[in-house]
Amino acid sequence: MxxxxxxxxxxxxxxxxxxxxxxxGDGSINGTITVQTWALTPKFSDxxxxxxxxxxxxxPGVTVKMVDQPGDGYSDxxxxxxxxxxxxxxxxxxxxxxxxxxKHGYLQNVGKSDSSLASTYVAGALDAxxxxxxxxxxxxxxxxxxxxxxxxxxxxxxxxxxxxKVPTTTDQLFDQAATMHQHCPDKYLMSRKPGxxxxxxxxxxxxxxDGTKFTFAxxxxxxxxxxxxxxxxxxxxxxxxxxxxxxxxxxxxxxxGKVAWTTGGATSxxxxxxxxxxxxxxxxxxxxxxTAPLYVQGLSVSAKSKxxxxxxxxxxxxxxxxxxxxxxxxxxxxxxxxxxxxDPFFSKDDGTPNGKARVLANEALKTAKNLTPVEANxxxxxxxxxxxxxxxKGETTPKEALQTAQTKMNTLxxxx
Amino acid sequence: xRANRWFTPWIFVIPALVWLLAFSxxxxxxxxxxxxxxxxxxxxxxxxxxxxxxxxxxxxxxxWEALLNSVVYMAVCLPLLTILPLLIALLVExxxxxxxxxxxxxxxxxxxxxxxxxxxxxxxxxxxxVINEMVKALGIVQGPLPFLxxxxxxxxxxISLTVxxxxxxxxIIFLAALGNVGKDLHEAAALDGAGAIRRFWSVTMxxxxxxxxxxxxxxxxxxLRVFSELYILTNGSGGPGGQDQSVVMLIxxxxxxxxxxxxYASALSLLLxxxxxxxxxxxxxxxxxxxx
Numbered sequence: 001m002x003x004x005x006x007x008x009x010x011x012x013x014x015x016x017x018x019x020x021x022x023x024x025g026d027g028s029i030n031g032t033i034t035v036q037t038w039a040l041t042p043k044f045s046d047x048x049x050x051x052x053x054x055x056x057x058x059x060p061g062v063t064v065k066m067v068d069q070p071g072d073g074y075s076d077x078x079x080x081x082x083x084x085x086x087x088x089x090x091x092x093x094x095x096x097x098x099x100x101x102x103k104h105g106y107l108q109n110v111g112k113s114d115s116s117l118a119s120t121y122v123a124g125a126l127d128a129x130x131x132x133x134x135x136x137x138x139x140x141x142x143x144x145x146x147x148x149x150x151x152x153x154x155x156x157x158x159x160x161x162x163x164x165k166v167p168t169t170t171d172q173l174f175d176q177a178a179t180m181h182q183h184c185p186d187k188y189l190m191s192r193k194p195g196x197x198x199x200x201x202x203x204x205x206x207x208x209x210d211g212t213k214f215t216f217a218x219x220x221x222x223x224x225x226x227x228x229x230x231x232x233x234x235x236x237x238x239x240x241x242x243x244x245x246x247x248x249x250x251x252x253x254x255x256x257g258k259v260a261w262t263t264g265g266a267t268s269x270x271x272x273x274x275x276x277x278x279x280x281x282x283x284x285x286x287x288x289x290x291t292a293p294l295y296v297q298g299l300s301v302s303a304k305s306k307x308x309x310x311x312x313x314x315x316x317x318x319x320x321x322x323x324x325x326x327x328x329x330x331x332x333x334x335x336x337x338x339x340x341x342x343d344p345f346f347s348k349d350d351g352t353p354n355g356k357a358r359v360l361a362n363e364a365l366k367t368a369k370n371l372t373p374v375e376a377n378x379x380x381x382x383x384x385x386x387x388x389x390x391x392x393k394g395e396t397t398p399k400e401a402l403q404t405a406q407t408k409m410n411t412l413x414x415x416x
Numbered sequence: 417x418r419a420n421r422w423f424t425p426w427i428f429v430i431p432a433l434v435w436l437l438a439f440s441x442x443x444x445x446x447x448x449x450x451x452x453x454x455x456x457x458x459x460x461x462x463x464x465x466x467x468x469x470x471x472x473x474x475x476x477x478x479x480w481e482a483l484l485n486s487v488v489y490m491a492v493c494l495p496l497l498t499i500l501p502l503l504i505a506l507l508v509e510x511x512x513x514x515x516x517x518x519x520x521x522x523x524x525x526x527x528x529x530x531x532x533x534x535x536x537x538x539x540x541x542x543x544x545x546v547i548n549e550m551v552k553a554l555g556i557v558q559g560p561l562p563f564l565x566x567x568x569x570x571x572x573x574x575i576s577l578t579v580x581x582x583x584x585x586x587x588i589i590f591l592a593a594l595g596n597v598g599k600d601l602h603e604a605a606a607l608d609g610a611g612a613i614r615r616f617w618s619v620t621m622x623x624x625x626x627x628x629x630x631x632x633x634x635x636x637x638x639x640l641r642v643f644s645e646l647y648i649l650t651n652g653s654g655g656p657g658g659q660d661q662s663v664v665m666l667i668x669x670x671x672x673x674x675x676x677x678x679x680y681a682s683a684l685s686l687l688l689x690x691x692x693x694x695x696x697x698x699x700x701x702x703x704x705x706x707x708x
Contacts, residue, residue, distance in 0.1 A: 075673065075674070076672065076673075079457055079458070079673070079674055082458055083457055083458055083459055097674070100458060100674035100675060101458075101674070104458045104459070106458075239543065240543055240560070240562060240564075240565045241542065241543060241564060241565065243565050243653075243655075243656035243657075244564055244565060244650050244651045244653050244655065244656065249651065377673060377674065377675050378673055379669065379670075379672075379673050379675060379676070382653075382658075382669065383658075385653070386653070386654065386656075386657045386658035387657065389653075389656040389657045389658075390656065390657035390659075392656075393565075393656055393657065395657065396657075412675060
């Protein structure tokens, strides 16, 4: 699977320290390198082979070995590679997984040997690989994505809502969820719990400036937000199973026609229609509520690579405008290169829902923000999620839940 | 090679010994070592932290909650999975036409994958699953029963799954044990006028007591180490608020990931080991007393 489904699952991280130095990376380009991608084959095997062959043709004497890892358990796989000193030379890493590796010296500071990064890649994408407490840049931004909203037209119409006026803010979402519950007590609009990203959207300062402490529990806005979700849950605006569901549960319920709203990447609509053909022509696409999230994928280079110059050259080649654009024409993702931003392909609506999703996502990326701090890793998110569940069930107050979560998360952050 | 050389037996023992040392003894020793450090999965320097992990552990309400879940799991599973399989074994022990079908039926959940079984039960127990739809159709309750979202109902749902899946396994063990109980003893007891229940208590039970102890120990160990059932039924979340996590789930939660705390997870493992040891010793003691 490609896009925000995986990205959203994996977009989390940990705290900073001192990065890896590696060698200078200004040597000759030759030898054999291994490049690891994440859940791109067999769907994009031809594209990957094309990039590999192109690079080998440009650099005779270089051999590129492409390895693709399955979507599930990727971070565990990378962790085992790092701890056994067998990281590939070039690795597809989102910023959250790159952070602990960079902190422990496993990744090369690619900014050290390349002064053109800032002029090549869009700032938001490049900043994702610059970490608080670490000097340098630890990845070449590759492709970008964001969330758009998907709505089930029939369910909205049947349950007293106007499909032409779908919510654009969190406030409107709660209002329409109440309306839907009034008309269809067995159907739901919402089916997700809030997370750190929602705090950011609510104007909450999630983390202090130097990235050493979480601060969301001190915010009345965060407490209010949890209280609203708790009230919505207790008034049955959401399915009870939402307390056991992760993010993918949200899109799965939407695919099954059990809920009328889900977020998803610009690639999601084809998955919905493939898995449930009855959704074909029945899905409305709209921009994400409030501010769209920014999801970044990148290619990092192992600081322990025996062919550092070759690895850096390949990562740069694979993330150049030409190769990124070719990739983005195959699937709804967006290049991170500055020169690609004016490509009319991404802003042209071809009249299909898929095309509309692409145009909306492309538009949203202009203002999209990384809503979840990269320091918040999956263990922290899990603990916060558990505490929010308790608050939604009414077994603890929102204030207590957030304080408990914050205390634990700060302990984990200090350990990291 | 002469057979009476002193090292001849060792040639046969060494491969197994090396295997045991490498994959059992050393990891156990290493777990004890790690429990006193702040080791992380990404390596680097791990510092000796003394009893800090244990202090943190005993002050952590999540640990006590997980321990309670594991102990309740064991306390409920132990009698059910010791007595029910014995009764089923007694039923299917008879050589009757079609008995093979029942033996197979009871055993089939054992060979089903825990993941598949877990998923099936998730669908059965879901708010709109078979059980809730039946209960709703019968008008017994208004809303759905929260099998997968209520703290205790979820735990007992997982226990039901474990019991259902384990019955056939322990039934086979008891069948083997019942085969070793002498028929002549039953015949002698029958001649003395003992009824079926009397024969069960006076002949069958003494004959399978050792097996019951073994089954009890196996049940205790596997119940305290429960993971799959709870993990699958809660979609990996440990239930709402993580209230239904077992100790093993907690260990997994702390040991995994880039910022995993191997030291703390090792301390939790030692706690689980200590807790597992208690019922094992009690059962072994009860068995030896009964034999005396």
